[in-house]
Amino acid sequence: MRIDFTKMHGLGNDFVVLDGRKQRLPALDAAFATALADRHTGIGCDQLIVLEPSEHGDFRMRIFNADGSEVEACGNATRAVGLLHGRPARIETLGGMISASPCDGGISVEMGKPRFDWDAIPLAYAMDTHTMPLAWEGLASPVAVNVGNPHVIFFVDDPYAIDMERLGPLIETDPVFPERVNVNVAGITARDAITLRVWERGAGLTRACGTGACATAIGAMTRGLVDRKVTVTLPGGPLQIEWREDGEIVMTGPATESFRGNFDPADYGLAAGSTD
Template sequence: MRIDFTKMHGLGNDFVVLDGRTGALPPIDAAFAAALADRHTGIGCDQLIVLAPSDLGDFQMLIFNADGSQVEACGNATRAVGLLHGRPATIETLGGIVSTTPTDTGISVEMGKPRFGWQDIPLGYAMDTHAMPVAWEELVNPIAVNVGNPHAIFFVEDPYRIDMARLGPLVENDPIFPERVNVNVAAVTARDAITLRVWERGAGLTRACGTGACATAIGAMKRGLVDRKVTVTLPGGPLTIEWRGDDVIVMTGPATESFRGSFETADYGIPDKVPA
């Protein structure tokens, strides 16, 4: 069975998109996702994105990290899928319904409302999520935010002086985060500007993370460090994040199609037919 794919990226955070909205796809499991994501023996990507029909939105988006784990939300992938769709859409995700709108400057995504309760992150036990009383060496007192997926945000003097390759996995896999966590280190540089690096659970250090930009902006706003609309600059480039008066987060930024291709399912150990 031959499957078409589209390779896309949002500020360098890259995806392989499989479109099953009009034709059936073979079963997608963790092993298949990891095989496609492998940059040496597969197509290569940070996340595999699978589109499917939905009763709740225009279509459903399923997200698999490079290690095969499935996650609830991905802001950069949502912009990429919005570009692929080419018109306004409501998209069902495991983290809730999001909506996309093409704009003159890219794709605007309504990401929903942030959650701050310790059960919503989730954490292993009750504590103040505004300034968690925990530390991992120089990373101290993060604010925890769920924007469809869980994030811990550390405000530091210089994100590029933090050894994310070492500290990122320590925080991500700490038992205090039973579903693991995305790790954000950020510096506020003005009332409307933040510099950010993200260690993404299941993917590692990434050039951009849309939900990380949203969570970090909201965390800075909650602490009174910035205004309600900011530019978050990641290694891959900037995103605009606004926290509207109705509590909905709006992320705006670019998305790019890189190329299209196809592959044989048998090359990845997948049955050569779809379920009846």
């Protein structure tokens, strides 16, 4: 048994996509996801994306980080599978139901509504999520928001002056975040423009993070720093984020198919007959 895959990326945030609607897949676990994601001995990716049939939407999307952890949402991956699907779709995720549609700017994704309650982030104890009374060295008073997965956002003068490789994992694993957290450092450059770097939970410093762009835009909007439609520029490129009057977050940006291939699951420690 060989498994077909599609390699894709959104602004350099890359994925291995397995389509379980069209083929039987090996039983999924952290070790399998980590083996596929390894850039030296596997296919290599930031996240493993698995598509499955859904009783509630057009299909279900499961997301495994490079460290094997399964997470709730990934905006860039949603655009990628929207491109793969080729038409409007309602997608079931652990973070809730979202929608993706092809458009002139690539793929437009309705990401749902942001949540700000401390226990929805979640945090270890109650506090103000709009201006958290916490600091990690020079990074202080962040915004916390859940946009399908948890984010904390720091507004700074120069995001590229922050040592994210050191501070990112320190903040990600702080006990105040019982499910860990994605760490964003952002600079406001205009009423409609934000510069952003993201330390992604379970994946590390990334070229792009769709949910990070959404969370950061929402955090800046709630503080009155920007208007309700902005361009968020990450190292991999720009995303357009709009917070509609109905509360829905809409993200628009490109997605790209890199190549297709197949592999033998036995090469990754799985018996050929082991399937879901």
